[in-house]
Amino acid sequence: xxxxxxxxxxxxxxxxxxxxxxxxxxxxxxxxxxxxxxxxxxxxxxxxxxxxxxxxxxxxxxxxxxxxxxxxxxxxxxxxxxxxxxxxxxxxxxxxxxxxxxxxxxxxxxxxxxxxxxxxxxxxxxxxxxxxxxxxxxxxxxxxxxxx
Amino acid sequence: xxxxxxxxxxxxxxxxxxxxxxxxxxxxxxxxxxxxxxxxxxxxxxxxxxxxxxxxxxxxxxxxxxxxxxxxxxxxxxxxxxxxxxxxxxxxxxxxxxxxxxxxxxxxxxxxxxxxxxx
Numbered sequence: 001x002x003x004x005x006x007x008x009x010x011x012x013x014x015x016x017x018x019x020x021x022x023x024x025x026x027x028x029x030x031x032x033x034x035x036x037x038x039x040x041x042x043x044x045x046x047x048x049x050x051x052x053x054x055x056x057x058x059x060x061x062x063x064x065x066x067x068x069x070x071x072x073x074x075x076x077x078x079x080x081x082x083x084x085x086x087x088x089x090x091x092x093x094x095x096x097x098x099x100x101x102x103x104x105x106x107x108x109x110x111x112x113x114x115x116x117x118x119x120x121x122x123x124x125x126x127x128x129x130x131x132x133x134x135x136x137x138x139x140x141x142x143x144x145x146x147x148x
Numbered sequence: 149x150x151x152x153x154x155x156x157x158x159x160x161x162x163x164x165x166x167x168x169x170x171x172x173x174x175x176x177x178x179x180x181x182x183x184x185x186x187x188x189x190x191x192x193x194x195x196x197x198x199x200x201x202x203x204x205x206x207x208x209x210x211x212x213x214x215x216x217x218x219x220x221x222x223x224x225x226x227x228x229x230x231x232x233x234x235x236x237x238x239x240x241x242x243x244x245x246x247x248x249x250x251x252x253x254x255x256x257x258x259x260x261x262x263x264x265x266x267x
Binding site: 017018020021039042043046049050053097098099100102103105108109110111112113115116119 | 151178179180209211212213215216217219220222223226238239240244247248249250252253
């Protein structure tokens, strides 16, 4: 006998900057329903926003004919978020920003999105889609962090 | 879709008698905020400004592009031998600014009173 189906919420965003806030608000609402602590909801909001910005800018290259899919799956003890775009996927891994190098012009002041995502959630993985499409980032934030 | 960033400058004097330019931001700080963040900073009279205080009290959302603009401001201020401080960040963005290392170059204060008292 199968268990109860995991509640899932799906949002489809246009590839236009600013719409990441729609996904951010939706993720926050789901996390609140699940009982996440306020500070973890803030972590989730930033991680989801950055994942959507990457999908809009780098995955779909701001092509408004393409959309970004956001799938939130509310498990018993964790929330999984998949942010899906039509790009080829991230080739690089998150790198911790070096503020000294940035201040001395040796590193681009930008490029902190992936680092923030990885630092703010419990799991983050970037998966390249087959045929160079439907790549996604998968984030997991665990509910047991509430008792830390 | 991104909300416009508003900004204004107040010229204040600290209790210790130092002149400080307070840049007050309102709204989102994102990729569209270049004029509000860097433009407003660049409008300050350079020789007269030694202390710059960033007010984030009315900022709800800062993304990585917005953080990059703050870092660009810090680079320009460093090149002009100015010191930058900030106040009014939420607990979350205080954590984010600390994680990316901004606090090494801009000391954070909980509010304006605490910032002015320390300068």
